[in-house]
Amino acid sequence: MIGYEEALALLLRDVVPLDTESVAAFDGAGRVLAADVRSPGFLPRFDNAAMDGFALALGDATGEAGTEWPVLGSTAAGDAAGQPAGPARQGAWEIMTGAVMPDGLDSVVPVERVDASGGTDGTPPTRIRLREPVRTGANVRRRGEDIAEGARVLTKCERLGPAQIMLLAALGIERVPLVRRPRVALIATGRELAEAGEADEGAWIHDSNTPFLRLRLHAAGAEVVARERVGDDPVGFTAVLDRVLAQRPDLVISTGAVSKGRFDFVPGSLRARGADVRFHGVAIRPGKPLLCARLREGPLHVGLPGNPASCAVGLRFFVEPLLRAMLGLPRERPARLPLAAPVHARANLRTHLHAMLEGDGEGRLAVHPLPRQESFRLAPFLSSQAWLVLPEAGDGDTVIKPGQAVDVYPPGHLESLAWQRESA
Known part of the structure; x- marks a missing residue:
């Protein structure tokens, strides 16, 4: 067996980011940007009113309480810019939230801060009186105040979420360059496997790994393009491998048949078809029999053990780092949190444990x-x-005591750590 870091280096040895494709921004939710995105214009696009009220031309002055202004016109959101000039600036203009500021006017007094007279329900008032002072520039959103033209608004390797897509829509950006999603094929091995509704008499078990992997791979940014199941049959496995390779995957994942038993045929079958087996067996717990090979057709093949926890560890700490490299993302860094209870680190084995996070009343987290x-x-x-990930201990098992900091990873590499407050 080799250590985790050596195995991961062999797995990632020649992996490069995948191709770029142009995708409609809304359809790119959850995906990774292949390049920086710069603003094609200003946001806001023009000076506009921050609320319903009356636009004034104050210049360097302050509109004093009690002053009166004739209302010379009205403008609403969507109306063209322009309008007052020269003497017209001596009056007020009724204005609605989001409307373009009329030329030469520089401030907005909210409608609830004036006394209005004249007018009817269908026409603006004819005169307003200020109830309180109004400073120059009040309640006006300036052109480019949020984002300047040409500014970098999104960064290469950033993921598109609701906030990013909202910004792209506001800037009128229809399409963005995204890294192509890794294409993954799944092969479940074992004659004992059955899907729901298939099982009859016999010592069968339901295949839980495949649905788990499909969902976790989707959450990790991949696209599952093929899935197959095969018994303990090297010839059948080779035929299935040929079928999934016809779907042009970037990665093939198999589950089961990678240990040392008589029916663990995957390593031998891969070698027989000319695959370059980079490693078989890693000093981790659980999941020691894990295998990685480069198929002669090009894709990488990761053979995960069949036990659920072993399969999950192989996915999270081998397949997901591989997907990160394909997506052009940097290596993931763990959080460091204190232990809440003692745990045993195994001699010469990197250990992976399911864990919960809790925060106390002071906001302190523990694992x-x-x-x-x-x-x-x-x-x-x-x-x-x-x-919760524990490094390999030395020559003997070691107890890591409460309060010591340990590495903690979220369930998936594109997810954040979630925690619950300590119960009262």
Whole structure:
């Protein structure tokens, strides 16, 4: 077996970011930008009123309480700019929120801060009186005050979320350059596997790894382009591999048949078809039998163990770093949080544990390892909020005491850590 860092280096050895494609901004939600995005114009595009009221030309002066102004016109959002000039600036203009500021007018007094007279429901008032002073520039949104023309608004490797897409829409940017999503093919091995509704008499088990992987891969930014199931059959496995490769995946993931038993045929089958097996066996817990190979057709192949926790660890700490490299993202960095309970670090094994996060009344976070984490168990997944990772201990097992800082990762590389407040 080799260590985690050596295995990860071999896995990522020749991986480069994938191609760029132009995508409609709204359709790119959750995806990664391939280049910086700069603003094609100003935001706001023009000076406009921040609220309903009356536009004034104050210049260097202050509109004093009690002063009166004739109302010379009205403008609403969507009306063209222009209008008052010369003597017309001596009056006020009724204006609505978002309307272009008429030429030469520089301030807005809110409608609730004036006494208005004249006019009817269908026409503006004829005169207003200020109830309180109004400073120059009040309640006006200036052109480019939010974003200047040519400013970098989004950065390469940034993900598009609701806020980013809202900004792109406001700037009128219809399409953006995104990194193509990694294409992944899934192969589940084992004659004992059955899907819901398929099982009959016999020692079968339901395939839980495939639906888990499909959902987690989608959350990790990948696209599952093929999924197959095959029994403990090297010939059938080779045929299935040929079928999924026809879908042009960037990565093939298999589950099961990578250990040392008589029916663990994946390593031998890959070698027989000319694959370059980079490693088989990593000093981690759970998931030691994990395998990585470069297929002669080009894609990488990651063979994950079949036990659920082992499969999940292989996905999170090998496949997801691989996807990050394909997406052009930098290596993920863990959070460092104090332990809330003692844990055992295994000699010469990097250990991965389901964990919960809790915050006390002062906002201090701690990480709690969950109990009963054998690799076959599914129940810990239901409570898990994070992965707690312990480095390899020295020559013997080591107890890490409460209060010591440890590495903590969110459930997925594109997700944030979530926590719950300590119960009263």
